[in-house]
Amino acid sequence: xxxNVRVRFAPSPTGPLHIGGVRTALFNYLFAKKHNGTxxxxxxxxxxxxxxxxxxxxxxxxxxxxxxxxxxxxxKNEKFGPYRQSERKHLYKQYADVLLEKGWAYxxxxxxxxxxxxxxxxxxxGKTFIYNWHNRERGxxxxxxxxxEDEVQKRLKNGDKYVIRFKSPQDEILxxxxxxxxxxxxxxxxxxxxxxxxxxxxxxxxxxNIVDDHLMEISHVIxxxxxxxxMALHVLLYRAFEWNAPKFAxxxxxxxxxxxxxxxxxxxxxxxxxxxxxxxxxxxxGDVSRGYKEDxxxxxxxxxxLALLGWNPGTEQxxxxxxxxxxxFDLDRVxxxxxxxxxxxxxxxxQQYLQTKSDAELTALFLPILEEKGISVAKSNxxxxxxxxxxxxxxxxxxxxxxxxxxxxxxxxDAKASKKSWKEGTAELMKELSEVIEGVSEFSSVNIETxxxxxxxxxxxxxxxxxxxxxxxxxxxxxxxxxxxxxEFIGKKETLKRIEKAINEL
Ligand code: GLU
Numbered sequence: 001x002x003x004n005v006r007v008r009f010a011p012s013p014t015g016p017l018h019i020g021g022v023r024t025a026l027f028n029y030l031f032a033k034k035h036n037g038t039x040x041x042x043x044x045x046x047x048x049x050x051x052x053x054x055x056x057x058x059x060x061x062x063x064x065x066x067x068x069x070x071x072x073x074x075x076k077n078e079k080f081g082p083y084r085q086s087e088r089k090h091l092y093k094q095y096a097d098v099l100l101e102k103g104w105a106y107x108x109x110x111x112x113x114x115x116x117x118x119x120x121x122x123x124x125x126g127k128t129f130i131y132n133w134h135n136r137e138r139g140x141x142x143x144x145x146x147x148x149e150d151e152v153q154k155r156l157k158n159g160d161k162y163v164i165r166f167k168s169p170q171d172e173i174l175x176x177x178x179x180x181x182x183x184x185x186x187x188x189x190x191x192x193x194x195x196x197x198x199x200x201x202x203x204x205x206x207x208x209n210i211v212d213d214h215l216m217e218i219s220h221v222i223x224x225x226x227x228x229x230x231m232a233l234h235v236l237l238y239r240a241f242e243w244n245a246p247k248f249a250x251x252x253x254x255x256x257x258x259x260x261x262x263x264x265x266x267x268x269x270x271x272x273x274x275x276x277x278x279x280x281x282x283x284x285x286g287d288v289s290r291g292y293k294e295d296x297x298x299x300x301x302x303x304x305x306l307a308l309l310g311w312n313p314g315t316e317q318x319x320x321x322x323x324x325x326x327x328x329f330d331l332d333r334v335x336x337x338x339x340x341x342x343x344x345x346x347x348x349x350x351q352q353y354l355q356t357k358s359d360a361e362l363t364a365l366f367l368p369i370l371e372e373k374g375i376s377v378a379k380s381n382x383x384x385x386x387x388x389x390x391x392x393x394x395x396x397x398x399x400x401x402x403x404x405x406x407x408x409x410x411x412x413x414d415a416k417a418s419k420k421s422w423k424e425g426t427a428e429l430m431k432e433l434s435e436v437i438e439g440v441s442e443f444s445s446v447n448i449e450t451x452x453x454x455x456x457x458x459x460x461x462x463x464x465x466x467x468x469x470x471x472x473x474x475x476x477x478x479x480x481x482x483x484x485x486x487x488e489f490i491g492k493k494e495t496l497k498r499i500e501k502a503i504n505e506l
Contacts (some may be wrong), residue, residue, distance in 0.1 A: 005037025006219050009063075009070070010209065012044045013055035016280035016289060017062050019341075020224060020254045020263065023306045027251060027334070028222050029068040030307070033326035040216060041073030043084040046208050054283060056084075062277040065293055066303055067322060080216040085208050092203035095211045095241070096164045096196055104240035105196060106136075107162045108143040109155055130192045133170040164197040166206075168236060176235050178228075179220070179249035179331045186232040194233055206230065210237045213246060222249045222331070225338075249331050252310045253338040263341045265289065273343040277302070296395035297346070301353035305346045310339040319352055351394040359387045365396045373400065375407045384489065388481040402480075406489055409498055410476025413506060417478045421468035422506045429461075430469055434499050443492055445484040452484075473502035 009025040011017060017025075032039035041063070043056055056074070063070060070076065074083045082088055099105035108131075110118075115131075118140070122129040129135075137145050143165070144152045156162065168191040176184045196207040203211070213221060221234075228250045238245035254263045257271060268275040268290070279291035292302045300322065307325050308318065311334045320328070354362070363383040370377055389402040436455045440448050456466050471483055474495065480486060487495050 003036040004217075004219055005032060005035040006040060006217050007032050007037060007222055008040035008042050008213070008216065008218050010042045010044050010212075010223070011059050012047065012050065012205075013052055013059065014047075014050040015052050015055055015282075016276045016278070017055075017059050018263075018265075019275055019277060019292075019306065021059075022062060022066055022277050023254065023309055024222065024224055024251060025063060026066070026068055026303060026306055027311070027329070029070075030325050030329035031220065031222060031331065032071070034329055037219070038071045039068075040080075040218070041070035041076075041083060042212060042216070043074060043086075044205065044208065045084060045086045046202050046205060048086075048202070052283070058278065058280060065299055066277060067299055068303070085203075085212065088208070088212065089201060089203075091215075092197065092208055092211055093201070096203065096207060099166070099196070099237075099240055100164065102240060103167065105164050105166055106144045106193075107152055107156070108141065108165050108193075108195075109147075109160055109162050110142050111161070114142070130190075131165065132168055132191060132193045133189070136165075136167075136193060160199075162199045163195045165193040166196050166233065166237065166240075168193050168233070174232055174235065176231060176248070178231070179247055180252075180334050181228075181250060181336055184231070188232070188236075191232055191236075206233055206237065210234055210241075214238075214241070214243050218246050220247045220249060222251065225250045225253050249334070252335055254309055255338040255340045257341055257343060267341075271343060273346070296397045297350050298353045298357075301349040302346070304353070305349040309341065310335055319349075347394050354390060354393055354395070359383050359390070362386045362390060362396060362399075366399050369397070369400055370407070373404075373407075377407060381489070388485055388489075392481075405475045405480060406486065409494070409501065410474070412476060413472055413502065414477035417468075417472055418506055421464075421472055421478075422502075426465075426469045427503045427506075429466060430473065430499050430503055433466060433470065434496050437487070437492065437495055437499075440492070443488060445482070445488040448487050449484040469502070469506075470499070472506075473499045 007028040009021075009028050011021055011025075029039050031037070041060075043059075045051055045056070060074075072079055072081075072083065074081075096105060100107070115129075118135075119129045131141070135141060136143060139146055145167075147155075169188045172188040174186045174188055176186065178184055194206055195204050197203050212218075231248055231250070234248075235245055255261065256263050256267050263275060265275050274290035274292050274295055276289050276291050277293060279294040280289045281287070282289070293299070303322060304318075304320055304325075307320060307329070311329065313320070313328050314333055360383060363379060363386050366382055366386055367379065370382060385403050385406045386399065389399060392402050393399055433452070433455070436452060437448065440451050452466075453463075456463055467483065468478070471478060471480065474483065474486055474490070490498075
């Protein structure tokens with residue numbers, strides 16, 4: 001049964017979605033699912049100056065890749081549609097008018113030059129200019145609180161530029177509640193009279209956001225900490241409209257891996273990790289930013305990592321499927337303090353998830369890479385290789401480096417390893433070993449191992465004396481999985497060929 005829980009993710013399409021935005025979307029999604037509620041996507045595109053055309057699609061693609069689909073949004077179950085604020089433009093003026101009528105808002109005709117002059121004048125006296133009860137009725141500012149009704153109407157008819165400002169209350173200690181932070185008190189005297197509506201017919205973020213949350217019956221506003229300073233205005237707006245306010249929860253910031261402050265794209269560029277879910281091309285500059293998807297991260301690993309940025313389950317458990325997260329997530333375990341982002345931990349999550357993927361699934365991802373390298377191999381063989389190497393991989397893209405010797409004769413030999421393991425007499429030993437291997441009739445890993453080991457024991461020499469040059473011959477370096485598995489895979493003929501090549505070249 002659907003509950004009354006309705007939450008929304010309300011990004012502004014100004015560019016690619018930062019991973020902090022994905023985390024906000026995720027927490028909203030989890031909260032909705034946990035409470036059988038509805039997760040809404042609303043595009044807040046009232047600020048046309050910051051609008052970026054491909055950003056909305058990017059947001060939708062990012063949510064889809066992250067596997068956190070919205071229940072209602074643009075072109076999807078438009079119960080309270082439209083879900084793009086630019087398409088709801090006609091709605092907002094009437095709400096600004098309601099506030100004007102109730103005395104909670106007023107027209108202001110001050111030009112930006114006048115306001116700049118006020119600001120400067122204050123600065124010269126070491127003060128900060130705030131447009132609010134301090135000065136809104138003192139006569140220096142040009143608004144409907146000081147102008148006569150006739151004058152106001154005349155200016156409006158004239159088409160003078162205006163804004164509608166909220167009339168924030170004087171001398172009140174506003175007591176609010178945040179689901180994560182608890183009680184928050186604000187002295188309303190420090191609030192400025194924020195602009196709600198502009199004469200270009202567009203509402204500002206504050207008005208549109210409140211009106212839409214109300215009309216879309218949003219029960220919980222879960223958003224980033226950067227919106228905490230707007231909470232007082234929003235609570236006051238609900239009061240002014242005489243609407244029930246939703247519950248508020250402000251999520252902690254995602255912090256830089258080192259030092260203080262919010263994780264930025266610059267940190268990612270500097271330390272070599274993406275801060276966006278998907279790669280993004282800036283249409284103006286042509287700059288391409290990396291994305292987690294394109295960098296080879298699994299969406300479920302990425303989401304698992306994000307879930308633990310600012311939330312904890314209260315246990316040591318770190319690996320959670322999305323399904324599990326929807327069961328255990330709740331706002332009371334979201335922390336107040338910022339969560340440090342760790343690129344290494346993110347890799348660790350990917351490695352953990354890679355290990356849990358089936359060999360068949362991983363092989364399907366590996367085959368195109370092999371094809372690109374010009375290797376044609378039966379699917380079952382590729383799968384065999386995957387099963388042997390995956391424990392050493394963080395990404396599927398590591399597979400080739402971990403396994404190329406299964407498919408190709410080494411073209412060169414690691415110099416350090418050669419020096420260490422290829423000594424006087426090694427060539428003769430390898431020649432003898434070739435004959436031993438040649439004689440193995442049932443060419444299975446276990447069988448080859450038993451026979452080679454018997455031979456080494458009978459020669460009364462150390463295992464390393466044989467095994468190291470053998471690995472070097474077959475792999476080209478001191479790496480790779482169990483050597484006898486490699487021998488079985490490449491077959492007798494190729495094994496003998498590689499040993500001979502090493503004898504000739506080392
Ligand atoms: N449009 C705002 C943003 O870009 C939404 C803030 C909110 O969730 O109220 O983040």
